[in-house]
Amino acid sequence: MLELKNLRREFPAGEGTIAVLKSIDLQINAGEMVAIVGQSGSGKSTLMNILGCLDKPTHGSYQVNGRETGQLEPDELAQLRREYFGFIFQRYHLLSDLTAQGNVEVPAIYAGATTTERERRSLALLSRLGLGERTQHTPGKLSGGQQQRVSIARALMNGGQVILADEPTGALDSASGVEVMKILAELHAEGHTIILVTHDMTIAQHAQRIIELRDGEIISDRANPEPLGQPSAATAVHNPLDASDAADAPDINAPLSSRNGFAAAFDRFLEAFNMALLSMNAHRLRTFLTMLGIIIGIASVVSVVALGEGSRRTVLENISSIGTNTIDIRPGTGFGDRMASRIRTLVISDAEALAQQPYVDSVTPTVSSTATIRYGNVESAGQIQGVGEQSFQVRGMKLAQGSLFEQDAVRDRRQVAVIDDNARKTFFPDNPNPVGKVLFLGNVPVQVIGVLQPQTSSFGANSGNVMIYVPYTTVMSRMSGQNYLSTITVRISDSASSQAAEAGITQLLAQRHGRVDFFLMNSDTIRQTIESTTGTMTLLIASIAVISLVVGGIGVMNIMLVSVTERTSEIGVRMAVGARQGDIQQQFLIEAVLVCVLGGVIGIGTALGFGEVFGRFSQDFKLIFSMQSIVTAFACSSLIGIVFGFLPARSAAKLNPIDALSRN
Structure with missing residues (x-):
């Protein structure tokens, strides 16, 4: 034999x-x-x-x-x-x-x-x-x-x-x-x-x-x-x-x-899985300390991605509050053009022509003016915005009290006004409903017919300045005496391309004016720029957080190498009773993956808990967690277990049985 x-x-x-x-x-x-x-x-x-x-x-x-x-x-x-x-x-x-x-x-x-x-x-x-x-x-x-x-x-x-x-x-x-x-x-x-x-x-x-x-x-x-x-x-x-x-x-x-085949391999997998759990339970403190790097890394990555998504959503909401997908048309070649005040070619007929275009949802002419505003014995400098009846739709403004003026008010040059929340607080601090009251814009009296909801956006907000919205025809005829517009704001239809609309507006006005004496400010471009910047910053911070994942993975590898050394005798026994190299490698690889996966789950839970606590202390900004980032983080933790657990597992599998048995 x-x-x-x-x-x-x-x-x-x-x-x-x-x-x-x-x-x-x-x-x-x-x-x-x-x-x-x-x-x-x-x-x-x-x-x-x-x-x-x-x-x-x-x-x-x-x-x-x-x-x-x-x-x-x-x-x-x-x-x-x-x-x-x-x-x-x-x-x-x-x-x-x-x-x-x-x-x-x-x-x-x-x-x-x-x-x-x-x-x-x-x-x-x-x-x-x-x-x-x-x-x-x-x-x-x-x-x-x-x-x-x-x-x-x-x-x-x-x-x-x-x-x-x-x-x-x-x-x-x-x-x-x-x-x-x-x-x-x-x-x-x-x-x-x-x-x-x-x-x-x-x-x-x-x-x-x-x-x-x-x-x-x-x-x-x-x-x-x-x-x-x-x-x-x-x-x-x-x-x-x-x-x-x-x-x-x-x-x-x-x-x-x-x-042979799947059933036998599955039994060996279950045995390896069970031994990995037993080993982790027998060294709970060491297992937790090994997980700590993974927990911190995963929690950081998930939180940073949620922070970036929260920032992006906040930016979008802020831009939406000044008009979703809007284009402002201004005289001149751009901001800082000193000759812009001499260009007076933007007129009401331009706004009317734009309103007929298929890619336009709504249009508002705008005439800006400043004046001393009075109510009773209260005076304050404020900005007067002469706008069309579609201005509030274009800008996404919401009504808090009263009503908005209609087209007939613009046509008849009525002396009516819609005020913002700053104006209500300034002139009517003790009156929760100022609708029907009369304000003096310089020497022109106007009746308050509506109050707007407070603006939460940092875009377009006036930092406490008073804003009064009246029909642009009233401002042009009764206050400024001008026959040209300061700006025209166009809201693009949801079904139209912002870039195509921008090209169409430029072509139409260039034909009407005979030259390009205006420039466009596209809110969608601003949004894309800010989104791109936010995404870049999120990626940068997430990359830094990934470093902690790598450090955690190295920690897993070191601890698993120590575990292999501690359990060399066990490896020898398993080899003596017939374990294949793949069986030994599988056992230690499963343990490394379990450590990382469990660390990933705890890290994700930590990030979600942090987001909940953060949300309780911050009403204006929230972390937005996405399932994609959570699944990706979980996959990363598993991958780290496989990558950094492979070397110790292979080291264990390559041991000579008799050398392993002889070690205590």
């Missing part, structure tokens, strides 16, 4: 090497019980590691059932360990976070056994070994003898054709040692191949064959005609299941049926 030819194992020693095994030739047949003995340093443990495919020879050949192990990849060696070997270690090497049953089932998970088959087989094995009432106890709650029995049950879980026992009684008291040797003898009687590694000749006397090593060479290979404690097949321990259950009891000596 096992054959070694001219096998040699060397280890580095300073600048040279030292040979631990030298020219080993050995054959072990199926069903034998063999003891490998020798003093410390003789090479017996190294030989056992090679026999169990935990280590590879430097030179020579080792075959398992005719299969040359030196040419196998790591996952193929793991397959051999799953299918042929069961390990019983001196220090038990049980996984401390799993129950007795969970430890026994680990090899079957990697072998692809079904959940039902694993549970029945593990319970049957533990019951046979006298642990039927201790299946849900963790190793810390079991005695040394009980832990070694769990180790034996684990070795038998996948069938255990070859049981490799390294000093199986070395850490036990004499009574427990006797019990363990009795169990091994019974397993041998049932057909298992048993290989004992011990320095105790008393233990070796239980074997049918004793192989003695000295200085890495076999100095004796002899039969033991009278092995101790060997039961006959008739006296071998029976399965203590009730007779009523015997028909349903699994055959604990038969190899497990294994599955």
